[in-house]
Amino acid sequence: MIEQHMHDPEDPETEPARPSSLDWPYSDAFDDPRTLFETLPDGYYETDLHGKLTFVNDSLAQILGYSRDQLTSHWLRDVRRHMLRGPMRELAEAGRRICHTQVASQLDNVAVKRRDGTTRYLQISIALITDLDNRPIGYRGVVRDVTPQHQVEAALNQQVALMAVLRQVDAELNQTLDAELVLKVALNAALVLSHADAGYIALFDGDQLRVARASGPYQQRPVSCEGGIVGRVLRRRCPELVQDAQRDADPRSSLPDTQAQMTLPLAQHDRLIGVLNLETMDADRFTAETFDFVNLLTTRIAAAVANANLYQIAQQRLKELRGLYEQVSALEQLKTEMIRVATHDIRSPLGLIKGYIEILRLELTDMLQEAQVGYVDAIEQSIKRIEQLTTDVLSLERIEMKRGQPTERINLIHVIEHAVSDHRHASRQKAQTLYTELPDDTLTILGDSIDLVEAVGNLLNNAIKYTPEGGRVEVRLRQVHNRALLEVEDTGYGIPADKQAKVFEAFYRVKTDETRRIMGTGLGLYLVKRIVERHGGRVNFKSVIGQGSRFWIELPLVHAEALPQT
The missing domain is CATH 3.30.565.10 (Histidine kinase-like ATPase, C-terminal domain)
Known part of the structure; x- marks a missing residue:
């Protein structure tokens, strides 16, 4: 019997047999409970089995942005379909389920478009209305506007998602010291977080600011530090979110169709190393919350870029030191070889001199005066010193090898x-x-x-x-x-x-x-x-x-x- 009353709310031609009015007798203590629901802060509705609204209270009319008559009139059927385009199928499925089970149901976060075009999120309860013979004759329920809670939940979810992106960026930036990869990861993360159409990271090369990484039709040329939003941010060292770039006091943006722009300085230990610039053709994309998260990202970008630059400099210095080491090693080898050759070459004539001195002392001792004997002694002492020096040098060479x-x-x-x-x-x-x-x-x-x-x-x-x-x-x-x-x-x-x-x-x-x-x-x-x-x-x-x-x-x-x- 209940089966014959099942219907498709999207098909108004299929109407089951029903009373001509919803002025039926109720089994509760009220002659007409509608008077109770008029005082509720939440919305209240009643429909026939086709989903046509037959009664709404003032609260529901205010929530939806229509008058009560408009909501219950026949000509607003198309408007209702437009208003409920998203959840229509979900509502129809809930109606069929309730007809089968006669158990009330509830839908959460149902998106409804108001007359003014704004979207509200509703919590809708659905219960079956039956006559005295327990036959289904319609639906009724309470509608609560949960848009504030939905917005809070959405904001929290967005915060969680953005924090996850920041953690991922941290992980990727900490895994590399390659300057090109750091710039690629950093700019991609900034574009994802901000939903920007284009952007670039520019770094100082001496006194000039040059685009190091870009997404969009930017030219690889020096960026002006004097005028425009970029110049102002660099002078003040303060990030800026410009919601209307075309009406800025100094509207020299990088791209002609830019509607909103966020520009943030990159600084490390009070030293300005560059700038992050993001632009969009849809001003609504750049919100204050997004700007705050991108600002957090710049701290990580600046640290990663500075570390990558230091690593690059260190690698260059290491390369130079290796070259110097190779040169010094070659010179050291040459010096060692020269010392070895010279030491060996000295010892041969030294032995000859020493032999002749011994001959002079043996054969001419009686003929030499006291001063001349002192000369010979001095020569012998010098020979001994040279011998000791060559011996020590050769020992040192032997040990060093x-x-x-x-x-x-x-x-x-x-x-x-x-x-x-x-x-x-x-x-x-x-x-x-x-x-x-x-x-x-x-x-x-x-x-x-x-x-x-x-x-x-x-x-x-x-x-x-x-x-x-x-x-x-x-x-x-x-x-x-x-x-x-x-x-x-x-x-x-x-x-x-x-x-x-x-x-x-x-x-x-x-x-x-x-x-x-x-x-x-x-x-x-x-x-x-x-x-x-x-x-x-x-x-x-x-x-x-x-x-x-x-x-x-x-x-x-x-x-x-x-x-x-x-």
Whole structure:
């Protein structure tokens, strides 16, 4: 029985049998409940089974922008269809469902166009009207204007969407330091957020502002910083939203059809680096909310562009440094080769000179006067100094050519004994006591025995040279935890406190009244430091002027030896 009353509200020709009027008897306590709904702030309506309005209250008429008579008149059928064009199908489906189930329904956020052309969003309840025999004879319901809530919800959804875009832009900008990609991502994000028809990012190149990335018919030429909205924004360093660009006080926009324009400065750490300019032919697109979000975006754009520029500069500097390094390396190689050749070439004639001097001393000693003997001594001393210098230079070259840590397993005790044996004669010539204190057990390290003998020998050579006759030089070796500790201590002249910071520098010599005439090249301690560091160790010293010096070397052991710890 209910089935026969189903209808299509969009087809007025299909009318089921019904009473001629909706003045039917009600089963509730009111003779006519319409009087109650007249007092409601919400809209109230009644329709026949075809959806034709038969009654509306004043509130609904005000919501829709029509009079009550207009809404219930037959000639407004087309207007009603226009007004409800969007939700008509949804309303028809709700009517059919209610006829089947006789259960009231509700539609939310139904978009309705008012007479003045504006759109309102309504919450519409739909219930079935039945006669005393429970037969459907129409519909009724309450209409509530939820446009404010809808607008708030839409604004919140827009805020969420815009924040999602900002997060996405942040992620994309943080993933690259390529300047071109940064500009592409930044401009695309600005266009999406603002719905602009065109836009560009211009960056300063010296004193000129040039378009770096554009979307639209812009020319790749310098942008004027003097006039127009762009010039004004740059002068004031303040973003602007111009809703009517054609009527601006200085309407020099980039495109002729521009109706609205937003221009925002790009600044990083109070330094102006460029400008973001967006334009549209539809002024309604640029709202205050959109402008605020684009303004947030400019902070990210400025930081990303600045970082990309710094990276680009750093890459250029790195390229230049690599080029310089290659040049310096080539010069260093050339210098090393020249020193090596010169040193070898010097040693040959030096040996010849030394041989002739020895012959002169043997054959002409009785014939030489005291002054002439002094000349020969001076020549011999100079020859010794040149020999020592060439030896040190060749040692330095040999050490510099070596790469990586040495891997030879050696007994450090044998190294010490070798070095002490080489210098014992020099110590005896100065009537010095050369004392050694070595452990009984083996101290094994990974090292280069030739280099280590030279390092220990340089420490002994210095101790003997800078200790007066009759002095004492001590060499001690012991284990401290998992390291070998070698100490060379003397009772020599000592090193002044103000000169101690440079003792390990190449070619540096400490000159005092007592040491001024002592020969040296200034490379001995420098070589010691280089050798020890190559072995993964460290060297240091303490010295008191007039009391002597103590130098010590720490080297890592291959494994901890079972010795008493000190």
